[in-house]
Amino acid sequence: MFSFLSLLWLIRQSKSTLFWLYLWQLKEYHTGRFLDHFRTEKGRGLLLNALFLSKIALIGLFFTLPVLVFFAVVFIYLVEAPKTLIDVLRRRIKYPSLTKKTIPLVLIGLLTEALFIFFLFILKEDIVETVFLLLVFDVLTPLIISLIVLTLQPCTVLLRNRIVKNAKQKRAKFPDLLVIGITGSYGKTSTKEFLAAILSQKYRVLATKEHQNSEVGISQCLINELKSEQEMFIVEMGAYNKGGIKLLCDIVKPRIGIVTGVNEQHLATFGSMEKLLSAEGGGELIDSLPADGMAFFNAKNEHCRNLYQKTTIKKFLYGETAAFLGGENILGAMAVAKELGMTEEEISRACEKIENKFPGIKIKKGIKGLNIIDATYSANPDGVLAHLEYLTLRYPQGKKIIVMPCLIELGSASSGIHQRIGKKIGEVCDLAIITTKDRFNEIRTSALRLENLDSSLRSKLKEENILFIDDPKEILEKIKSFCGEGDTVLLESRVPKDLINLLVIC
Numbered sequence: 001m002f003s004f005l006s007l008l009w010l011i012r013q014s015k016s017t018l019f020w021l022y023l024w025q026l027k028e029y030h031t032g033r034f035l036d037h038f039r040t041e042k043g044r045g046l047l048l049n050a051l052f053l054s055k056i057a058l059i060g061l062f063f064t065l066p067v068l069v070f071f072a073v074v075f076i077y078l079v080e081a082p083k084t085l086i087d088v089l090r091r092r093i094k095y096p097s098l099t100k101k102t103i104p105l106v107l108i109g110l111l112t113e114a115l116f117i118f119f120l121f122i123l124k125e126d127i128v129e130t131v132f133l134l135l136v137f138d139v140l141t142p143l144i145i146s147l148i149v150l151t152l153q154p155c156t157v158l159l160r161n162r163i164v165k166n167a168k169q170k171r172a173k174f175p176d177l178l179v180i181g182i183t184g185s186y187g188k189t190s191t192k193e194f195l196a197a198i199l200s201q202k203y204r205v206l207a208t209k210e211h212q213n214s215e216v217g218i219s220q221c222l223i224n225e226l227k228s229e230q231e232m233f234i235v236e237m238g239a240y241n242k243g244g245i246k247l248l249c250d251i252v253k254p255r256i257g258i259v260t261g262v263n264e265q266h267l268a269t270f271g272s273m274e275k276l277l278s279a280e281g282g283g284e285l286i287d288s289l290p291a292d293g294m295a296f297f298n299a300k301n302e303h304c305r306n307l308y309q310k311t312t313i314k315k316f317l318y319g320e321t322a323a324f325l326g327g328e329n330i331l332g333a334m335a336v337a338k339e340l341g342m343t344e345e346e347i348s349r350a351c352e353k354i355e356n357k358f359p360g361i362k363i364k365k366g367i368k369g370l371n372i373i374d375a376t377y378s379a380n381p382d383g384v385l386a387h388l389e390y391l392t393l394r395y396p397q398g399k400k401i402i403v404m405p406c407l408i409e410l411g412s413a414s415s416g417i418h419q420r421i422g423k424k425i426g427e428v429c430d431l432a433i434i435t436t437k438d439r440f441n442e443i444r445t446s447a448l449r450l451e452n453l454d455s456s457l458r459s460k461l462k463e464e465n466i467l468f469i470d471d472p473k474e475i476l477e478k479i480k481s482f483c484g485e486g487d488t489v490l491l492e493s494r495v496p497k498d499l500i501n502l503l504v505i506c
């Protein structure tokens with residue numbers, strides 16, 4: 001009996017262990033981001049669902065009705081274990097990507113399970129008490145996995161410090177290398193891609209790759225990719241804490257700084273707008289530039305304009321003439337290239353070779369002749385607004401549909417931001433499907449307020465066409481019944497991958 005129950009428990013427990021490690025990895029092992037997840041509807045649902053609460057209740061009942069609890073727990077595991085196997089076969093389980101950091105975490109997590117079973121076998125407790133202990137471990141899994149992650153953090157810090165030290169040593173060997181640092185709440189990746197494409201037409205350029213915007217990623221890029229013949233290094237810089245950008249500047253020593261735009265994205269992890277403005281808002285980057293350095297600021301953003309006024313070194317505003325929200329990113333890249341010696345003709349030729357004038361999104365063919373705008377790479381308030389505007393410019397004809405979750409990590413600014421997004425959705429879209437509930441009401445209410453405006457400003461979005469749906473198959477059926485050839489679907493932020501697979505042909 002013990003062996004059978006242990007097998008059932010190990011099957012469902014391994015799924016749980018992998019999921020919690022996946023969540024920690026998703027939040028980049030940042031405690032603030034991990035905890036903030038539980039302020040969302042999905043996050044709360046992890047701990048406040050009927051099954052989890054029932055298990056907690058069974059722990060309390062054990063001291064008065066142990067036999068009843070025993071049979072209830074056995075029944076639960078008889079259901080959970082086969083379901084886990086089915087989920088494995090259907091590839092529905094969530095698990096972390098295997099990296100140098102996650103492999104030991106996964107091994108330690110699974111080993112902890114095995115040692116716990118071995119411990120119970122040695123104790124040879126009564127089977128009823130054994131099941132109770134299995135249940136307690138089950139309920140405490142989020143805490144146990146978090147303790148494993150946090151316990152190994154010092155080792156991670158030591159490894160990170162070693163990588164950073166090696167990167168600094170290599171950087172010191174290239175005193176003539178021109179480093180361009182790019183930070184902001186949004187627009188970093190687009191500006192980096194544009195700038196790298198333009199400058200590469202005249203100079204030998206290295207740029208950080210996708211998701212290489214942290215101290216480890218930037219350091220590894222510098223260590224592994226920087227060659228003696230390269231003249232410029234374009235560095236995308238991200239942070240979740242005050243001091244984070246300063247640390248990156250200490251590594252790469254930028255002489256040029258670009259602040260692409262600042263909003264409340266990650267406000268929850270910074271704790272205050274003051275701290276956010278210091279780091280991701282560009283303050284630390286500008287303070288790190290030398291006296292002969294240059295600073296570039298997005299003129300379309302209020303926070304950037306304010307920082308521009310405070311900056312004492314050579315400085316520039318860019319993007320004033322951008323035709324649409326987000327268009328200032330290529331103008332910023334062009335402005336930097338001009339100051340670095342490229343002629344208008346050289347810059348123009350380089351821009352003609354850029355196929356995608358809006359990096360961060362991909363245009364794909366969809367079922368039924370639909371146009372799919374895949375903007376699932378990342379999400380922030382200004383990015384969503386820019387993509388909605390791009391939707392109207394790129395596809396002025398046909399119905400326009402958006403599928404998106406509510407945005408996260410916005411702290412106290414979340415309600416107002418979702419109202420702005422809702423208003424824009426009401427102006428642009430014929431159908432809006434929101435996949436999470438957190439700020440659905442704010443989006444819906446703001447979108448439908450346009451109904452009260454005069455006819456020239458009313459959108460075609462009707463009350464019945466702004467919906468909360470979280471099931472990919474239901475979303476697909478709604479889109480298929482609503483859309484036809486030539487209509488366009490904007491997929492924004494972390495929509496279910498299953499939905500992308502169902503909608504996209506290539």
